Amino acid sequence: METGLDYSPTVLLACIAARLLEDKKSVFVGTGLPMIAAMLAQRTHAPGLLIIFEAGGIGPRIPVLPISVGDSRTFYQANAASSMHDVMSLSQAGYLDYGFLGAAQIDRYGNINTTVIGPYHAPVVRLPGSGGANDLGSFCHRTIVIMRQDQRKFVERVEYVTTPGYLSGPGARERAGLPAGSGPYRVITQLGVYGFDEATRQIELLSLHPGVTLQQVQEASAMDIRSAGDLATSAPPTAEEMAILKEIDPTGLILE
Amino acid sequence: MEILEEGVGELIGWHDPDENRGWVQRNKSRELRDKRMTIGEAVSTFVHDGDFIASGGFGHVRVSMVGVYEIIRQGRQGLTMAGKTAVHDADLLIAAGCVERIEVAYAFGHELRGLSPASRRMVESGQCKVAAEISNAGYQWRFLAAMMGLPFIPSRNLLGSDTLKHSSARVVADPWTGKPICLLPACYPDVALIHVPRCDKYGDAQMDGILIEDFELARAARRVILTTEEIISEERIRSEPWRTVIPYFLVDAVVEAPYGSHPCQMPYRYYFDEEHIRSWLQRSKTVEGAEAFLLEYVHGVEDFAAYLEKVGGSKKLHELKLVEELHPAEGV
Numbered sequence: 001m002e003t004g005l006d007y008s009p010t011v012l013l014a015c016i017a018a019r020l021l022e023d024k025k026s027v028f029v030g031t032g033l034p035m036i037a038a039m040l041a042q043r044t045h046a047p048g049l050l051i052i053f054e055a056g057g058i059g060p061r062i063p064v065l066p067i068s069v070g071d072s073r074t075f076y077q078a079n080a081a082s083s084m085h086d087v088m089s090l091s092q093a094g095y096l097d098y099g100f101l102g103a104a105q106i107d108r109y110g111n112i113n114t115t116v117i118g119p120y121h122a123p124v125v126r127l128p129g130s131g132g133a134n135d136l137g138s139f140c141h142r143t144i145v146i147m148r149q150d151q152r153k154f155v156e157r158v159e160y161v162t163t164p165g166y167l168s169g170p171g172a173r174e175r176a177g178l179p180a181g182s183g184p185y186r187v188i189t190q191l192g193v194y195g196f197d198e199a200t201r202q203i204e205l206l207s208l209h210p211g212v213t214l215q216q217v218q219e220a221s222a223m224d225i226r227s228a229g230d231l232a233t234s235a236p237p238t239a240e241e242m243a244i245l246k247e248i249d250p251t252g253l254i255l256e
Numbered sequence: 257m258e259i260l261e262e263g264v265g266e267l268i269g270w271h272d273p274d275e276n277r278g279w280v281q282r283n284k285s286r287e288l289r290d291k292r293m294t295i296g297e298a299v300s301t302f303v304h305d306g307d308f309i310a311s312g313g314f315g316h317v318r319v320s321m322v323g324v325y326e327i328i329r330q331g332r333q334g335l336t337m338a339g340k341t342a343v344h345d346a347d348l349l350i351a352a353g354c355v356e357r358i359e360v361a362y363a364f365g366h367e368l369r370g371l372s373p374a375s376r377r378m379v380e381s382g383q384c385k386v387a388a389e390i391s392n393a394g395y396q397w398r399f400l401a402a403m404m405g406l407p408f409i410p411s412r413n414l415l416g417s418d419t420l421k422h423s424s425a426r427v428v429a430d431p432w433t434g435k436p437i438c439l440l441p442a443c444y445p446d447v448a449l450i451h452v453p454r455c456d457k458y459g460d461a462q463m464d465g466i467l468i469e470d471f472e473l474a475r476a477a478r479r480v481i482l483t484t485e486e487i488i489s490e491e492r493i494r495s496e497p498w499r500t501v502i503p504y505f506l507v508d509a510v511v512e513a514p515y516g517s518h519p520c521q522m523p524y525r526y527y528f529d530e531e532h533i534r535s536w537l538q539r540s541k542t543v544e545g546a547e548a549f550l551l552e553y554v555h556g557v558e559d560f561a562a563y564l565e566k567v568g569g570s571k572k573l574h575e576l577k578l579v580e581e582l583h584p585a586e587g588v
Contacts (some may be wrong), residue, residue, distance in 0.1 A: 031368045054392060055314040055341075056466030063582055067530075068367050070314030070341075072523035072580065075466050083467040084314075088393035092412055105481060115389065120422070126386075128365035130419050131341065138413040164416040176416030177427065177436030203447035239348045254368075 007237045009176070009190045010255045011245055012209060014040055015237040017100070017146055025097040026050040028087075028136050031069055032254050033146050035062070036245065043244045046088030052096065054132040056082040069132075072167030081100050088132075091139040094179070101133050103147045105158045108202050108223050109172075110165025112137065112145065112185030113158040116154055120160065128160050137163035138178055142185035149189035154221040166201035191217050193234060207232035257518055260436055263423035265388025268336060268359045269308045269398075269443040270424070273405050276444055279478065284505060290457045290572035291510040293561065295483065298509035299326040302479045303335075303447050310338035310343040310477060313520070314468040315367055316528055319345050320483045322516035323449035325554050325563065328352040336387065338445055338467070339363035340395040343372075344520055344533065350375040350384050351546045352554075357385040361395040369533060374540035389422040390414075396469035397445035403475030408439040417418050448477035450502070453525065455482055456490045459507025462499040465523035474502040479506075481509045483516045485525060515573055527579035532567055 010033065017037035021027055023046040029038045039062055042049050052058050055070035059079035066073035075081040090096065104127055105113040118124030142145055142228050147153060165184045167173055174180050183201075187194040192208045205217060205227040217225060237245075249255045271279070293301075303309065309327075313319040324345045327335075332354045337346055339360040346363050349355050351374035361435035364375045378384040390398070393413055414420035415427065415438055430437040450470050455461035459482055463470070474480050482502070487510065493500060515522075519529035519536075539545035557563045564573065 055317070055468050067369075067528060068315045068317055068521070070317035070466065070468060071521060071528075072317075072465055081466045083471060084392065084396050084469045085472060088396070115419070122382075126364055126376055128362045128371070128389040129339070129360040129389055130394075131362035132392040134391035134417055134419050135413045138415065146539075161416070161418040163419070167416045173416060175436075177412065177430075177438070178415050179412055217543075239450055 003196050007242060009120055011237050011242060012234065013146060013188055014245060014255060015241045016193060016234055017144060019050055020144055020186055020243070021046050021098055024048040026052055026095060026229050028054065028091060028096050028099040028140055029133070030100060031066060035066065035250055037100070037256055039242065039248050040161060040244055044241065052087055052090075054135070055084055056087055058082055058087065065253060070174055088135055088139075088211070091135065094141070096140045099136035099141060099143045101145045101152070101163060102136060103145050105155055106145060106155050106187060107145065107155050107158045107165070109167060109169060110145070110187065110196055110203060111161045111167065112163040112165060113160045115160045115162045117159065118128070133163045137165070137184075139182065141182055143183065143239065144185055144186040147187070149188055149191060149220050151220065151222045154223060156223045166196065168197065170201050191220060194225070195228070202226070204228050205231060207234045209234045210236050257428045257431075259426050259428055261420065261427035263388070263420055263425045265359070265423045267424040267441055268387055269445055270441045271444050273407055273442070274419055276296045276402075278403065283478070286505045287568060288458050288504060291459055291507060292487065293320050293509055295326045295511045295513060296330075298481045298511050299323065299330055302481055302508055303327055304334055305332055306334040307446040310340060310445035310448045310473055311342065312448060312468070312470040312473055313517070314341050315343040316520040316533070318451050318468070318522055319415070319520040320449040320451035320481070321345065321358050321518060321520055322483050322511070322513040322560050323481055324348055325560070327354060327561070328550065328554050338395065338443075341392055343367065344536075347375045347540070348550070350378050351540060352550055353383075355384050355499040357387040359388045359390060360386050361390045361392045366533070366537065369537060372540070373537065377543070384442075386418040387554050388424050389419045391419060392438055394423065394425070395443070396472055397440050398474040399469060399472035401440060401442035402444045403472050406442060408441050411438045411440050414438050443476060445477040447479045447481060448473050449483065450474060450480050451483045451522070452502070453485045453522065454488045455484045455502075455510060456493045456504070457487055457510060458490065459502065459505035459510050460490070460493045460500050460504045461502040461507070462493070463501045467501060471501055474506050479508045480506050481511065482507050483511045483513045485514050485516065487512050513560055516560070518564065518567065521580070524585065526573065526576040527581060529567065529572070
């Protein structure tokens with residue numbers, strides 16, 4: 001492990017997200033950090049990672065960072081330029097291993113809000129809504145959430161469940177009719193990495209980023225968060241990872 | 257079949273399949289005829305106040321902006337919009353006051369570029385109403401049910417969420433597995449505006465790259481306005497018939513409009529005009545700014561050719577072509 005390197009918080013998030021992805025598996029990505037993470041994974045430990053975009057891009061050789069999920073870079077020299085019906089059906093049928101999501105709010109059970117802050121009919125902030133998030137969160141075997149955490153975003157109960165996490169606890173997804181065994185896998189924030197306890201389906205802290213304290217995590221959360229027994233420290237970016245990220249996002253569009 | 261759960265969202269664009277079959281029989285000609293017209297004629301003939309409209313493409317990709325500008329120019333009112341990854345198209349139509357309500361899979365945002373100041377202002381102040389929520393897959397499967405002539409299609413998304421509670425979907429027990437399953441109601445927009453790279457004068461259309469959900473949308477919508485980068489011969493269509501994504505009898509109007517997706521992207525032809533989009537996002541932060549922008553680029557230009565001159569003319573369009581073709585050194 002390299003240490004003493006200067007890196008921005010988003011660089012660390014990209015590295016952590018990339019390391020979660022396995023070789024020869026598939027991932028549904030949106031724009032921004034998830035796309036960078038998937039590209040980094042392909043150029044390090046997971047050259048056989050299959051990247052799929054919801055608008056229809058399947059297995060592209062992404063030449064430069066796409067700006068939109070439907071951008072022609074998302075199907076550049078791809079295995080297939082298909083359709084939303086096709087890729088969403090594939091994901092419903094079980095072909096998508098990982099999916100990345102963003103969140104304006106998340107709660108103890110990994111339920112996500114990207115629809116509205118404040119009363120539904122008199123919103124304080126109207127957000128874009130589900131987009132493909134509800135679909136990814138319903139269909140992918142494992143979803144990974146990347147978000148900034150603070151007291152307004154890490155809450156006991158989200159104001160609006162745009163995308164289902166574990167809903168109200170163990171078995172709730174299956175009782176609602178969602179595909180068995182699917183659900184949130186990791187939450188990556190600027191402070192640490194979280195997972196979900198197998199028995200309770202509640203969020204738990206798995207690792208703290210270098211230099212971050214437990215107190216900082218609690219201060220940036222409106223819910224009590226349990227720590228895993230063997231709380232780890234997130235490995236900082238390696239020199240190799242940082243060099244590849246510089247190639248992927250040379251102008252710092254995402255990785256300021 | 258017992259209904260386990262029922263969304264409270266407004267049911268937009270649904271018809272009894274028999275009613276729609278009758279409508280299709282009466283109104284959709286199978287005649288192979290020349291449908292070329294101007295965008296002005298297409299919009300005045302097929303887009304009416306109060307209609308439910310849907311726009312093809314995805315986000316800022318392959319969107320009929322030429323059609324969107326014309327709807328604003330003609331001052332359509334009271335439209336219902338399909339917020340199916342509606343980005344620049346919806347933002348402008350909402351800002352211009354054309355849209356009374358919207359069903360939202362994704363709206364009020366510009367993906368990575370941030371939230372839409374103008375349409376957020378309209379929805380947060382109640383000037384544009386959210387009629388129902390849905391997801392991207394949910395919306396396109398509503399079109400799939402419609403194109404299949406079915407009243408609904410089952411799916412396994414939305415379940416357990418507030419997105420379902422505010423949608424027009426219902427949940428029943430699947431008669432085979434016994435598990436809860438979501439039923440998405442069919443959705444037939446009154447008009448779809450779809451931009452394609454090429455088609456013949458009858459409307460047989462080809463696409464390059466991803467189809468997104470335009471295959472389904474073109475078959476679900478009652479009227480289809482096709483805008484195209486170029487019109488090609490019937491012979492060329494017939495020499496490669498497997499390339500036809502939308503056959504002519506689905507199409508009501510054919511409008512030739514090179515660069516008709518600007519400032520959005522047209523795969524293999526031109527990239528996003530980031531400068532123009534950024535300018536809109538900046539200027540639309542105020543009501544006055546949005547109005548001035550629309551005056552400058554929509555009401556204040558004579559036609560689409562004049563608009564293209566206004567945004568930078570052939571020099572700018574050439575730059576966008578180079579960027580799309582991955583020659584960033586020469587482009588912007």
